[in-house]
Amino acid sequence: MLKHLKTLSGHQNPVYALANSSNDETFFSAGNDKGVVEWSLGTMAFVKVKMPVQSSVYYLHYYNNQLFVGERSGAFSVYDFHESKIIARINAHIKPIFNIQTVKSKNELLTTGEDGTVAVWSLNDFAEIYRFQVAADTVRTIAIAPDETEIAFGCKDHLIKIYNLSDYSRKKNLESHSLPVTSVAYHPTGKYLISGSRDAQLKIWSLPAYELVQNIPAHLFTVYDIAFHPTLPYFATSSQDKSIKLWDAENFKLYKILSLEKAGIGHTHSINKLMWSNNGKYLITTGDDRQVMVWEMEL
Structure with a gap:
C-alpha cells in the first residue's frame, strides 16, 4: 500500500517542517539548518537551498505562490515565487512560531506558537489585524474546518480549543487528552476532527457537536502529525516512536506500519512531520534523523 521509494539526505540537523509547492514536482523542507531546502519529486533529488533563514524553522506553509516560514525567533518570512525573493519578514511573536495557516475566505494569515497567542495578518500587506490569547502557554497546532466556519487549536494545557472563524470567539473546549495536544486535523468533509497528543492517543470527535466517539491507542509516544x-x-500519523501509520479514514482500521523495526527501512529517530504530495502519489516524512523519506502510494 505504501512502499519506501527514496531517502533524501542533505540536512545537517533535525528537520521540523515540510510544504508542497503549487505543482507536483517540488516540495520544501526546513529545520535546524540555515536555510529552506527545495527538492524535486521528478528526479527525487536536492534542487537548491531556496532561501536563508535567521533561526531554526518550525513551520512551513505554502499559499498562493508564497511560502511562509515560521521561525524559532518568533518571526516569519514570506518568500514570493513570482518575484523570487523574500518580500517580508515580520517579528510576529516573542517566542517561537509553531504553526501558520491561511483562512482563504477572509484572505487572512494566522500564526501561533509558544507565547499562547494567535495573530491574524492581512494577506494583502501582512499588516496585523487582530491578536488574541488562546492559552497561557504553547499553542502547538492549528486545524481549520473545510467550510472555514471553525478552527481548532491544540494546546500544551491538554485542551483542544474550538473557535468561530467569523469573529475568533471561543466556542468550546475539548477535554480528554492527559498530556499536551500536538496534532489536530479535520476530515476533508468536515464530519470529524482527529487529535493526537503526547499521551500517544488519537481521539475522534464527531461534528458538529464535537462528541468524543473513539479513542485509539495509536502510538507508543507523542503523535506529532496527522x-x-x-x-x-x-x-497517516507520525510519532516520536519512529513509526508512520496508515489508517482507514472511515472505520479507523490500521492498515500499515512503516518503521525500521517492522519494514526493515524507516526513520531512526522521532518523525516530526509528514505530508502527502498534491497528487496523493507520495507520502513525505522527516524528523530528527535529518532524513527526508519519500513513500509511494500503491493502489
Missing part, C-alpha cells in the same frame, strides 16, 4: 490523503479515504 495528514489526510487528498483523494482517498486514508490518513
Whole structure:
C-alpha cells in the first residue's frame, strides 16, 4: 500500500517542517539548518537551498505562490515565487512560531506558537489585524474546518480549543487528552476532527457537536502529525516512536506500519512531520534523523 521509494539526505540537523509547492514536482523542507531546502519529486533529488533563514524553522506553509516560514525567533518570512525573493519578514511573536495557516475566505494569515497567542495578518500587506490569547502557554497546532466556519487549536494545557472563524470567539473546549495536544486535523468533509497528543492517543470527535466517539491507542509516544490523503479515504500519523501509520479514514482500521523495526527501512529517530504530495502519489516524512523519506502510494 505504501512502499519506501527514496531517502533524501542533505540536512545537517533535525528537520521540523515540510510544504508542497503549487505543482507536483517540488516540495520544501526546513529545520535546524540555515536555510529552506527545495527538492524535486521528478528526479527525487536536492534542487537548491531556496532561501536563508535567521533561526531554526518550525513551520512551513505554502499559499498562493508564497511560502511562509515560521521561525524559532518568533518571526516569519514570506518568500514570493513570482518575484523570487523574500518580500517580508515580520517579528510576529516573542517566542517561537509553531504553526501558520491561511483562512482563504477572509484572505487572512494566522500564526501561533509558544507565547499562547494567535495573530491574524492581512494577506494583502501582512499588516496585523487582530491578536488574541488562546492559552497561557504553547499553542502547538492549528486545524481549520473545510467550510472555514471553525478552527481548532491544540494546546500544551491538554485542551483542544474550538473557535468561530467569523469573529475568533471561543466556542468550546475539548477535554480528554492527559498530556499536551500536538496534532489536530479535520476530515476533508468536515464530519470529524482527529487529535493526537503526547499521551500517544488519537481521539475522534464527531461534528458538529464535537462528541468524543473513539479513542485509539495509536502510538507508543507523542503523535506529532496527522495528514489526510487528498483523494482517498486514508490518513497517516507520525510519532516520536519512529513509526508512520496508515489508517482507514472511515472505520479507523490500521492498515500499515512503516518503521525500521517492522519494514526493515524507516526513520531512526522521532518523525516530526509528514505530508502527502498534491497528487496523493507520495507520502513525505522527516524528523530528527535529518532524513527526508519519500513513500509511494500503491493502489
